[in-house]
Amino acid sequence: MNPSPILKPRPWSTIAWNGIAFSHPARWQPGRVGRRHLILEANSQPVLELKWQTIRGRFSARRQLKRLAKRYPSAGFTPCDLQAAPPAWQAPLGNYETTCFKWQDGPQTGLGALLYCPQCGTATLIQFLFPSRSPMPAATSAAVLASFRDHARSPWRQWAIFDIMARLPASFTLLRHQFSIGRYTIAFKDAGIKAVLYRWAPASVLLLSTTLAEFGARQLSLGLDAARPEPVRPDGSVQWDPPAVPGRLWQRLMRPSARQRMRLWHVAAKNRILGVEFSGRKVADLDLFNEICAYYETT
Amino acid sequence: MACVPHKNSAVRERCLESGEVRLSYPAAVRPWAATLSRLFRGEAPPQRRRQLQLDSLGSAVWRLLDGRRSVAQVVAAFREQYQLHPKEAELSVTRFLKTLGERGLVFMKIDDPAGDQGR
Numbered sequence: 001m002n003p004s005p006i007l008k009p010r011p012w013s014t015i016a017w018n019g020i021a022f023s024h025p026a027r028w029q030p031g032r033v034g035r036r037h038l039i040l041e042a043n044s045q046p047v048l049e050l051k052w053q054t055i056r057g058r059f060s061a062r063r064q065l066k067r068l069a070k071r072y073p074s075a076g077f078t079p080c081d082l083q084a085a086p087p088a089w090q091a092p093l094g095n096y097e098t099t100c101f102k103w104q105d106g107p108q109t110g111l112g113a114l115l116y117c118p119q120c121g122t123a124t125l126i127q128f129l130f131p132s133r134s135p136m137p138a139a140t141s142a143a144v145l146a147s148f149r150d151h152a153r154s155p156w157r158q159w160a161i162f163d164i165m166a167r168l169p170a171s172f173t174l175l176r177h178q179f180s181i182g183r184y185t186i187a188f189k190d191a192g193i194k195a196v197l198y199r200w201a202p203a204s205v206l207l208l209s210t211t212l213a214e215f216g217a218r219q220l221s222l223g224l225d226a227a228r229p230e231p232v233r234p235d236g237s238v239q240w241d242p243p244a245v246p247g248r249l250w251q252r253l254m255r256p257s258a259r260q261r262m263r264l265w266h267v268a269a270k271n272r273i274l275g276v277e278f279s280g281r282k283v284a285d286l287d288l289f290n291e292i293c294a295y296y297e298t299t
Numbered sequence: 300m301a302c303v304p305h306k307n308s309a310v311r312e313r314c315l316e317s318g319e320v321r322l323s324y325p326a327a328v329r330p331w332a333a334t335l336s337r338l339f340r341g342e343a344p345p346q347r348r349r350q351l352q353l354d355s356l357g358s359a360v361w362r363l364l365d366g367r368r369s370v371a372q373v374v375a376a377f378r379e380q381y382q383l384h385p386k387e388a389e390l391s392v393t394r395f396l397k398t399l400g401e402r403g404l405v406f407m408k409i410d411d412p413a414g415d416q417g418r
Contacts, residue, residue, distance in 0.1 A: 029385055205355050
């Protein structure tokens with residue numbers, strides 16, 4: 001019997017996105033980021049795909065597998081139970097209702113699992129993709145699966161994607177997101193609160209001939225007058241509390257106008273600019289704003 | 300990503316005081332314009348040149364094109380210079396090179412270890 005190969009420890013990264021979290025080899029990069037869909041790539045080829053959804057009512061693995069099989073009509077799609085999966089998968093997937101599957105379409109192979117968590121009602125498709133002649137090491141896929149989490153055990157939810165990390169209350173839902181070259185925007189909402197996280201790079205170029213306040217005023221559509229005098233805080237960040245936009249008279253009578261706050265700061269060591277835009281109707285909401293800013297960072 | 304980008308030898312570059320690069324390159328003459336010129340002037344239309352000023356990031360990428368670095372190496376150097384996320388650096392450099400290629404400012408060569416080079 002051959003001894004198990006000794007795997008050198010490699011750098012790993014973590015993704016936490018809209019209710020799920022997992023670790024992966026650092027050389028895998030997000031290629032597609034949807035609301036509940038992720039594809040990671042290595043050398044521009046997909047290596048990992050995840051799709052997840054909260055299931056209301058009864059979960060049917062059979063129905064989900066039928067849908068999945070339709071994506072690979074000529075690939076010999078084969079479902080199997082956990083016992084038939086790589087042995088290294090047994091322990092990580094023991095807490096889920098699991099159905100594994102495999103397919104091969106010429107030079108490409110897919111090996112994955114459909115997971116259902118009875119605790120949170122989340123069904124997740126995870127599949128690893130690799131060339132048929134060069135299988136992915138079972139230790140790698142098992143390590144990814146072992147790190148997989150599909151529900152938060154605290155009132156806070158982590159968000160980590162690309163080079164940003166944040167922590168928001170678990171009640172905040174993802175409103176929209178955009179990852180453009182040089183600018184990331186992620187917006188959340190919860191009842192009467194809206195929060196938007198921004199990230200700009202490279203700061204050295206963006207701030208070459210402008211101040212952080214002028215840059216922020218332009219990016220947040222505040223008008224350049226908002227940069228004079230510069231609203232600089234003791235820690236070097238800039239912050240605005242623009243006046244609330246008055247609504248119709250009956251709206252103002254029924255409820256107070258939303259309070260807004262915006263803060264930008266320059267992370268010189270990482271050559272990034274981070275920003276948080278926030279609106280809420282209660283004074284206490286602004287305490288939450290400070291909490292969000294404190295835990296928003298770039299890696 | 301293994302291809303090596305090469306600058307078009309007809310491109311002239313000038314480094315401005317700001318550090319940005321301004322490129323000058325021959326503009327393609329449309330066939331109908333060349334025909335009209337021959338009809339009415341009896342000669343081919345004069346060679347015109349177009350100017351393109353690159354911003355600081357574009358200028359940085361342009362300076363990295365030395366005819367030896369592959370696209371992957373250009374991406375790595377650009378990423379290190381600006382501390383960008385790997386995917387961000389890859390997308391910005393490849394899109395920029397694609398734009399330069401569409402204007403005829405760069406072309407790609409596949410580096411053949413045997414010594415023969417082709418497009």
